[in-house]
Amino acid sequence: MTTHAVSPPAPMVSRLLKPLEFLSAVLLVVIITFLFIGVVARYVFSIPIVWIDEVVSLSFLWLAMLGTAIAMHRNEHLRLSLFLDMMPKQIQGFVHALALVSIAAFLIALIHPAVIYAQEEWFVKSPALNIPNTYRVSALAFGIIAMLAILVTYATQTVSKSNLLGAIAVVALVAGGCWLGSGSLTELGLYNIIFFLVILVALCLVAGVPIAFCFGLGALSYLAFATSVPLMVVIGRMDEGMSSLILVSVPIFVLLGCILDATGMGKAIVDFLASLLGHIKAGMSYVLLGSLFIVSGISGSKVSDMATIAPALFPEMKRRGHKPKEMIALLATGAAMADTVPPSIVLIVLGSVAGVSIAGLFQSGVVIAMVLLVALAVLARWKARHEIMDQVKRSSTSVIGKTLLIAAPALVLPFLIRSAVGGGVATATEVSTIAVLYAMIIGQVLYGGLGWRKIYNMLVETAALSGAILLILGTASAMAWAITQSGVVQSLSQFLTTLPGGVVSFMIVTILIFLILGCLLEGLPAILILAPIMFPIARKLGIHDIHYSMVVVTAMNIGLMMPPIGVGFFVACRIGNSSPDEVMGAIWPYILALIAGLAIIAAVPWLSTVAL
DSSP: OBOOOOOOOOHHHHHHHHHHHHHHHHHHHHHHHHHHHHHHHHHTSOOOOTTHHHHHHHHHHHHHHHHHHHHHHHTOSOBOOHHHHHSOHHHHHHHHHHHHHHHHHHHHHHHHHHHHHHHHGGGOBOTTTOOBTHHHHHHHHHHHHHHHHHHHHHHHHHSOHHHHHHHHHHHHHHHHHHHHTHHHHGGGTTHHIIIIIIIIHHHHHHTTOOHHHHHHHHHHHHHHHHOOOOTHHHHHHHHHHHHOGGGGHHHHHHHHHHHHHHHTHHHHHHHHHHHHHTTSTTHHHHHHHHHHHHHHHHHOOHHHHHHHHHHHHHHHHHHTTOOHHHHHHHHHHHHHHHTTSSSOHHHHHHHHHHTOOHHHHHHHHHHHHHHHHHHHHHHHHHHGGGOOOTTOOOOOHHHHHHHHHHHHHHHHHHHHHHHHHHTTSSOHHHHHHHHHHHHHHHHHHHSOOOOHHHHHHHHHHHHHHHHHHHHHHHHHHHHHHHHHHHTHHHHHHHHHHTOTTTHHHHHHHHHHHHHHHHHHSOHHHHHHHHHHHHHHHHHHTTOOHHHHHHHHHHHHHHHHTOTTTOHHHHHHHHHHTOOHHHHHHHHHHHHHHHHHHHHHHHHOTHHHHTTO
């Protein structure tokens, strides 16, 4: 998922955003601090502090909505720009203006419902602190208004007046036509789902509208023009989709990935594996895959993993005769392999949305990643049969020992995370807090440390990325609710449960659906839209939740790296500084290796449940 290149916002907007950035950094520190105090109180002193969860919940929603505004300011909301970039230059400007006006229309439509929602929540008091819930949900209205102000300022200063007026006219014409014809639209039944939640969302994606707003526009338009449901439902679903305490671990693990990259802890792990395996054929490929496997267990972010590992390994791999396109292909598919290794943000969100045990997902994810690791390693060994090894020497025992000593504190972290969550000692949120504090202390003492300016920038960067992710969760939750209430889920359930072939046919359909959606969407939206639909059907067919989760996540991750549309594929090409056209041909054997591994995972449920 990429951002569309634009000019920076006005200096005045940048100055106004400074207080929001500072507040978001403070809120993230508050969340981590209070969570850590809660962990210590519960596990060390056996005195649970009941009001901490309420403080964290309030801070978390404000952090998320401040993050959405910062992401809007930085133009970092996730979007698909592939189709927009393919359009002729003379059309791009108007389509871009159309996307901006569509986002503005969505935000304007939500302001009144958000204010009413905050007013009505005044009568809902928190159990421990006994304060009105308005203090928490006011963040939604504030974030919506802040995003709108930033968007309008940017649009008026960077888009030509003719394109802007034309886009406003088109959006007004479409909205007016839908409003006038709303009586007829309500009679179309399920066809409205196709029009608003499929066609409209797809058109917005093609136009470069960020994914969060695509889902929001689809849900809002469907409810406004094809039903009598009040629009405040969209705000309520956004609140529910963004506010789960399980999701607090998302920004904390994002911050952990920033610390990993900034302190050099990831590079220390790479250096150790290189000293251990670098002297054998395909050794550097094994190091790359092994590093992704281990590092992903710390950062929880594919982009962070690839950005950490590629610069450390690619120069030596080139010296040994590896072609850049092959290296990037292995990097991309290795990142897809490693995304089931905890702490995977995708697994955390899936557990939250589908009601599946996160501890079970974490335990199973390691085994599933190992199956895919073997599939890629076998292919890498065959590809390396002509590797140049003349000048390669085995590292001495002293070098291996030295690199191990340096990497040991970093190597402890992924095992700490997996064992604590998998063993039920602590929740994913609690472990994420401990992991961040551990990484900060170890990074400060052993890996060169971090300056205050760097820490502040990481906190703000975390807020922006988390805001973009959590807004997707919120609007996708609204869209999923609209789909569920329409009755299409019941019809789809009946169709899928009566497919000839039963479980086998359903698994094949699942794999195809998530491969395709993995290409078109980033992983989280695909899960949020389909998990409430597909998991009940899987349970009805007797498929184990953990087994089905592993099939879904693996298929989605493979789709994410599949050219010519897969978003992760383009990210890997950018990190490796190579043309997607050049890498496209090289990646397919690795994709097929992953699909072979996926077929084994789907056919053998024991692999997903053996670690439970």
